[in-house]
Amino acid sequence: MSEPWALHPDRALPADPATRPVAREIYAATRDLPLVSMHGHVDVTVFSRDEPFGDPAQLLVVPDHYVTRMLVSQGETLQRLGLGDMAETDPRAIWRRFCAGWKHFRGTPTRFWLEHELVQILGVTQRPSAETADAIYDQIAARLAEPAFRPRALLDRFGIEVIATTDPAWAPLDEHAALAADGYGDRVLPTFRPDPLLRLDRPGWRDDVARLAGASGVEVTSYTTYLEALRTQRARFAAAGARATDHGHPFADTTPLEDVEARRVFDAALAGTVTAAEARAFGGHMVFQMAAMSAEDGLVLQLHHGVVRDHANGPYNAFGPDLGYDIPVVAEFTHALRPLLGAFGHHPGFRMIVFTVDEDVYSRELAPLAGVYPSLKLGAPWWFLDAPDAMRRFREATTETAGFSNLAGFVDDTRGFCSIPARHDLARRVDAGYLARLVAEHRLELDEAVEIAVDLAYRHALAAYERAGVAQ
Template sequence: MHEDRLFPADPGERAIARRLYAEVAGLPIVSPHGHTDPAWFAYDEPFPNPAELLVVPDHYVLRMLYSQGVRLEELGVPRSDGGPVEADPRRIWRLVAEHWHAFRATPSRLWWEHSLADVFGVTDRLSPANADAVYDRIADCLTRPEFRPRALFERFGIEALATTEGALDPLDHHRAIRESGWTGRVVTTFRPDTVVDPDTPGFKRNVEALGELTGEDTLSWRGYLAALAARRRAFMAAGATATDHGHPTARTADLPPAEAEVLFGRVVDGLAGPDDAELFRGQMLTEMARMSLEDGLVMQLHSGVRRSHNAWIQGVFGANRGDDIPTRSEFVHNLKPLLDRFGNDPRLTLILFTLDETTYSRELAPLAGHYPALRIGPPWWFHDSPEGMWRYRQRVTETAGFYNTVGFNDDTRAFPSIPARHDVARRIDCAFLARLVAEHRIDEDEAREVAVDLAYRLAKRAYRL
């Protein structure tokens, strides 16, 4: 890979970007939000094969290949009904190689090629002609101790990594990590969606399971809130510093306690329509903010996506298969009930993520540029790309500055891509700062400080790591 990739074409700016990048390239990685499997680090078993490691769990790869007519069965993606799927990982790998041209100019190609080169020593571009040779090289690497999860964690220079677990997760893997004596810092994140979103299949059963787990009467409003607070404490004992909320919209509500209790009764009895469900989700965001002021957990809100848009894919393969689609988002009015109550309290940190880039300069930057409780999360998901990162800096910085953002998080299920994703973010930030220096808008010593903050310090500070 070219050493100047993603740097400006202008020679003067490129020279500045190189100097800035030299300050951040070797910094430790803080990965405060993602979806890697804690079992990898709990038991440190070898990864099974290249396809299971790099293809099957990566919904960026799945969605592109599916769009090109490759069936998910051919990629080894498990069916919900247990039906047959491709079991030969080499065949899966060959399919990726045959369609490698489809990834040209995408962030997936950047991440993959960085992973292949830096992790596995593969320096040739993937193609049908060399697919087997590349597969064999990676497969051989995976048999060695230095390619097990903990060894890679240390090799990648990861200082802290957060996984994400649901409210009903027993957290056994995190317990095993702590009891193993391994010193790598892997913490959990509290994701309560399945017990706060009435549209979740089996919602009432989930609420009852929450009661069984905590010993609280979760069919009462008081017991339900007490159970959520108890689970938050359990997550904090497993290292959690943050919560995460994946709601369809950013709507919040602040109902009087008696009205909230009546609404909960309708919801848990299955009598809530779409408006009630949305109102309840909004009320629960405000309840979570209240709890965060009590226990100190940072809040994250990921809203504005229609998950599992392809009904057939959802029915056959389940969620997280590459068929989630961005939607329009609105924050100014939707967040106001929560902000009226808690937005002026700097003890609360609410980090906002969006897939609607039109809100960056119109809504998110002005909001975060005013309310002490708000921060803007990095470009998320579809915009976790060089162009997306550049657009984000252009639209957010003029109003919110750098210090109402939270650095970078990789939000990935694909473990080997973590250093690649952070490297892309560091290069783009250095390129952006180089332009500011070249235009005499900031001095280079300031740019060096900002570059280090964006790459390392802001994430540690925002997520209290």
């Protein structure tokens, strides 16, 4: 009989025998720290309803576009993985397809997260395969039925000190109010996401504006009332505990328009005559306006840019957005952020965190920008860069220019609740390895490396998301 599946305690630590013992010591200082998960996409209803997770497929496969995109690249279809109108409805069949495709995840960060979830959290003792799929399914299903695996119980088990959801700008925040009534108001926080409202040529834009009007109580009939409705909702989010806004804008441009031009373009959008060029210019203008509002209310502005969303038209039309066909492109920030940073880069009431998937731009543009503008922090590598080697490259690309103090700490950016501890664990291991090398090269003392590791894993994330002028 083969040995039970177990994970090596030194996984993702340096192979070099001179640095590995130092990395172990640094990692030991961060391994059990609380988790700060301030940029994620776990639905708030997971916590407000606190219901058992449905089944292994719904927990680990269907909602995770990292998983589904890899399987689709190997010939599976989104329907066979449980998505769309004609979706597979048998969760065991979906799980079997996932297990049969386990080998395709070798070498990917998804493999690291899934291993952690399966072994460390769910107690699985066999590697996934076509042969073991049913036995693993039954084992996980039994575990998910236990009260200890309800979402709120897992907050404690995972050591999550605070987690932020991402909510549309028109959200009524009823679920967050219910959580606050149950004593979770300081632990599960909303995040204001206005993206659909800032893209005037987006299908359904006027319907979304109507939702904003309904939620805010402000009748949106003009550019002025549009801004008023956004401010009203931001205030409601802040009152509900929000610390940040989130902007996945297609362009990083932040050039403001003259008021008269902004009014004209907004009126054209209401009339259905806005052009693509006008909508793009208005989008950049509104990111600037969001910064101006952040300088007023203290909400941290998060901007992530550098992908073409929904690259494949067929799957987008059939299944909707955010199912894995988002492909990185070259990003530019030096010119794009100049108007915003010129106005607010030194403003004491403004904070901004920038994310991207373009590795080159971190060393070329973002680290130098963060190394001089006090309002700007660098977010952790986003998406494809949250892998061990890419994480190391990020540290090497940014530290020499921005240092460690201009980083926002680790941000997990996930929809998969159970992957949160796995992602944080990987980041802490990689940082321990990077810092151990600096110690071995006598560029840091060990006590400094331990202090930095704790900063990156915990303290920086808390500090980066403090609302300006509001003590947490």
